[in-house]
Amino acid sequence: MQEILKIKIRAFFESILINIMFFSRLPIYKFFPEIAERRFFKLNDDCPALPIASCIISLPVILILYLGMQLSLDHAIIILLAMGLSMLLTGCLHEDGLADCADGFGGGHTKDQKLSIMKDSLLGSYGVLALIFTFFARYLGLLSLLANSSNIDFIAFFLCIFMSSRISAMLLAIMLKPAKANGLGQGAGELSIQNAAKMGVLSTIIIFIMVIFTNSILPLFIILGCLLGMIIAGIFAYKHIGGYTGDVFGFAQITSEITALLLLAILL
Numbered sequence: 001m002q003e004i005l006k007i008k009i010r011a012f013f014e015s016i017l018i019n020i021m022f023f024s025r026l027p028i029y030k031f032f033p034e035i036a037e038r039r040f041f042k043l044n045d046d047c048p049a050l051p052i053a054s055c056i057i058s059l060p061v062i063l064i065l066y067l068g069m070q071l072s073l074d075h076a077i078i079i080l081l082a083m084g085l086s087m088l089l090t091g092c093l094h095e096d097g098l099a100d101c102a103d104g105f106g107g108g109h110t111k112d113q114k115l116s117i118m119k120d121s122l123l124g125s126y127g128v129l130a131l132i133f134t135f136f137a138r139y140l141g142l143l144s145l146l147a148n149s150s151n152i153d154f155i156a157f158f159l160c161i162f163m164s165s166r167i168s169a170m171l172l173a174i175m176l177k178p179a180k181a182n183g184l185g186q187g188a189g190e191l192s193i194q195n196a197a198k199m200g201v202l203s204t205i206i207i208f209i210m211v212i213f214t215n216s217i218l219p220l221f222i223i224l225g226c227l228l229g230m231i232i233a234g235i236f237a238y239k240h241i242g243g244y245t246g247d248v249f250g251f252a253q254i255t256s257e258i259t260a261l262l263l264l265a266i267l268l
Helices: 004-022 035-038 043-071 075-090 093-107 111-119 123-148 151-170 184-188 192-214 218-241 247-265
Strands: none
Touching: 004 035, 004 043, 004 192, 043 075, 043 151, 043 192, 075 093, 075 123, 093 111, 093 123, 093 218, 093 247, 111 218, 123 151, 151 192, 151 218, 151 247, 192 218, 218 247
8 A cells, every 4th residue: 555655656746747847948857867758748647736837837937026026126027027937937838829829710711721820830920919919918917916916915826827727728628629630639648537636626725725825715716717718718729620739728828817817807
């Protein structure tokens, strides 16, 4: 029994590392090269550890937020620094998916055309406009949140949004099927209800810790906003390509983040 527990803990720790390697540019692979060489990110196997991995990835951004607050920098500067570091840390993974979806959904007429455009590395007009619009939407949303929250509460809310938007995006794999037979979406596999529930339980525990920490129910509304954003992204993906790809996950993450920020702006 003890040996089985050790194996499960080791596997969970490995999943955390795989998530960090896949969703960020943090050089974890340098310290655990054997894990990086042994296997790739698998949606069903690794998603239960995504809440912890997301929190770890957010730590450098939270540090920048904290330092900016301690130095009494202007709110606009703090948000710009945090967003810039966040995009550097993630390698603009989600922004790339958003731009590809915007180009494909907007520029193609058939499913095959849209998937072909999404696979193309060139950036089109729809993608540029989507990046500009969502950048300013997130910037203004975070700026409004910081202006209407205490510094410590803002950091807690930021952590909740950072984590919940990524969790909700992965839940698309329950709503939809892969849109094509190859590619990142298909290669990552499908997500089982059981492992989605594990991911949900762990993220909910973290959210409730933030509820207690901030003495506010706003973290619960962050979950609601992120789920709503995921549903919106899922509807668009199903309408245009009949399922999900790796790009759709990025589109869903950013949509979830913006929807949560919009909901908080209404409530605060």
